Amino acid sequence: MTAPAPRVVNALSVDVEDWFQVENYGAVIARERWDGLEARVAASTGRLLDLFAACGVQATFFTLGWVAGRNPALIRRIVAEGHELASHGHRHERVAAIGPERFAADLRDARHVLEDIGGVAVTGYRAPTFSIGPRSTPWAHDILAETGHRYSSSIFPGRHEGAGAPDLPLTPFRPSASGVPEIPMTALRPAVLRGRAIPVSGGGWFRMMPYAAFARLLRAVNAAERRRGVFYVHPWEVDPGQPRPAGVPALKRFKHGVGLASTEARLGRLLHDFAWDRMDRVFAAEIAASDKAPAAAPPGLAAAA
Numbered sequence: 001m002t003a004p005a006p007r008v009v010n011a012l013s014v015d016v017e018d019w020f021q022v023e024n025y026g027a028v029i030a031r032e033r034w035d036g037l038e039a040r041v042a043a044s045t046g047r048l049l050d051l052f053a054a055c056g057v058q059a060t061f062f063t064l065g066w067v068a069g070r071n072p073a074l075i076r077r078i079v080a081e082g083h084e085l086a087s088h089g090h091r092h093e094r095v096a097a098i099g100p101e102r103f104a105a106d107l108r109d110a111r112h113v114l115e116d117i118g119g120v121a122v123t124g125y126r127a128p129t130f131s132i133g134p135r136s137t138p139w140a141h142d143i144l145a146e147t148g149h150r151y152s153s154s155i156f157p158g159r160h161e162g163a164g165a166p167d168l169p170l171t172p173f174r175p176s177a178s179g180v181p182e183i184p185m186t187a188l189r190p191a192v193l194r195g196r197a198i199p200v201s202g203g204g205w206f207r208m209m210p211y212a213a214f215a216r217l218l219r220a221v222n223a224a225e226r227r228r229g230v231f232y233v234h235p236w237e238v239d240p241g242q243p244r245p246a247g248v249p250a251l252k253r254f255k256h257g258v259g260l261a262s263t264e265a266r267l268g269r270l271l272h273d274f275a276w277d278r279m280d281r282v283f284a285a286e287i288a289a290s291d292k293a294p295a296a297a298p299p300g301l302a303a304a305a
């Protein structure tokens with residue numbers, strides 16, 4: 001009998017933002033109101049930290065600079081407990097919408113406040129709402145390199161809220177000559193679906209699907225393809241008591257609210273059933289390779305490995 005193959009270690013990530021900063025509420029909650037709303041991110045992120053500690057798991061926290069500046073104790077706890085502190089930008093604006101100059105400023109603002117409070121180098125980045133892509137923001141990875149970032153995990157390789165990229169690689173790749181690797185969200189793209197992707201990475205899908213079905217998909221990624229998964233969760237997804245603003249269209253309300261009461265328990269099962277670690281450790285080889293990237297990578301889709 002042959003020994004079982006070692007478990008594939010997946011990357012666990014948290015997008016640290018408050019309940020009112022989500023794209024689904026963008027039309028009903030103006031950015032100018034954020035400071036007047038009930039802040040719940042410290043408590044809900046604390047629940048995730050408690051859960052990770054109980055499971056002995058370390059994760060990457062892609063944190064909004066806006067949140068960090070208002071919650072320094074939370075940032076220090078994330079670092080003290082051995083997690084990777086990374087950037088979710090500063091103001092949670094869609095990257096394609098703000099353009100290259102404001103994107104660079106947003107990255108610098110977030111990195112400055114995160115590094116100042118956390119006392120560690122911040123080199124990982126996740127775009128708000130997976131809003132970067134080789135076609136919509138071909139300048140994004142060069143700007144990430146210029147602002148000191150070493151990897152991005154910002155692309156959903158399927159359709160997502162008008163973004164995403166159905167034909168992009170499912171594994172890490174270098175979108176630009178800068179060499180900064182893009183580590184996409186996990187998806188399966190079975191031939192039978194003719195290019196359409198099944199997300200296996202978190203969000204509403206994770207909250208909506210029966211747990212066993214989700215676990216089977218992630219097992220297929222890990223076992224059949226020996227591919228590492230990237231999972232993400234938001235603090236507000238383990239906060240069923242959060243306010244529900246009026247005027248949100250039914251579909252957006254559903255996407256935000258489905259399954260909130262059971263997410264923490266499901267996440268506990270997921271942490272138990274699979275192996276997890278920080279992004280920078282799971283993808284250390286790809287990130288290190290980016291530091292000695294060739295000056296001119298082939299356009300588009302050079303493999304990072």
Ligand SMILES: [Zn+2]
Nearest residue numbers: 015017128129
């Ligand atoms: Zn976000």
